[in-house]
Amino acid sequence: MLSIAERHKYILDNLNRYGFVRITDVANELGVTKVTIRKDVKILESKGLLYKVHGSARPTNPHVNDTDVHIKDSMNPDAKHRIAARAVGLVEQTDSIILSSGSTVYALGEEIRRRAWHNLNIVTPFLRLGVLLSEAENVNVVQLGGCIHRKSLSVLGEAASRALDDCICSKLFFGVDGIDLEYGVTTSTIDEAKLVRKMMRSCSRSIVVADSSKFGQRGFGRICSLEDIDVIVTDSGISEQAALMVEDAGVDLIIVE
Structure with a gap:
């Protein structure tokens, strides 16, 4: 013994x-x-x-707090830009997509702005992103309205949710605060979790863009189970065990170096 x-x-x-x-x-x-x-x-x-x-x-406390988006911008920026550069390849020329809030989603928005599009429709609750993409040629931006959550600079609430009733989109790209293999995909507020669930119902595919530090973390608001996600795009810092469990859940896992 x-x-x-x-x-x-x-x-x-x-x-x-x-x-x-x-x-x-x-x-x-x-x-x-x-x-x-x-x-x-x-x-x-x-x-x-x-x-x-x-x-x-x-290894550490998995519970995360609601963090200001400007602070999030400075966390793992290289990984987020690599993830965004890979995720933009999942966007088709004539797609209609929803982009949620978050620093990795904003990096995806920067990648979209750099490219030429034929006719791309984007729906977003993220105020910073709406302004950024309003400058992109052949990109039509629908900015959701509602109550502004100051830390995320995104709108939340019933007004934003009701506006999604008029949208039928091909893909949702969203960031998260936690991907826990037991508790699912989470974010830092209940209102944001509710809005993301509504976005998922408006789209054919749900794609998480999140750096590897989000694995094993838990936010306050539960979005969905891991099995409800179609694709996760992350970086090579993901552990072998986490990668295997994601794939066992039937989720397509894209790992960028």
Whole structure:
């Protein structure tokens, strides 16, 4: 039987490798009780080495706060621009698409503005993005109205949701605050989660554009389960375990280097 130190090392090694561990799995693999592993996890948490969440453990606190979009712009900018450069290839010349809010979506908007289009329709709640794309030739922008959420510079609420009743689009591109393999795709506010769900119902395909730091994170507002997403575009920082679980959920995974 492994010593306490050996069990702790096993737990931490697997956390570093997979991004999370389940208490039941560790107990079965080591041939000990779940009570023993729960005690080990509690000790490691008290030392600040992991964070316990409902029968599992993670390297850090997965819960994220609502963050100002200007701060988000400075987080992982290189990865976001690579993701945007790849995601723009999913947009067809005569598409009608919805672009939600967020720093990665804004980077996608910059890629769209750089390219020539025949007749592209874009619907967006994101005020910054609407202004940016109003300068693009042969791009028709429908700016949703509603209550302005200051941190995201995006509109939310019933007015924005009702306007989507008149839209039938081919693709939705949206950013997220968390992609948790157990709890699904989340954002930082309930109102934004509701609006994104409405956007999904207005589109044939739902495409998440998110850098790899979003995996294992959880926002306050749950958008949907992982299985409800068609495509995720992310960077090569995604763990092997997360990539396998995304693909097992039937989601097309595009990883940019």
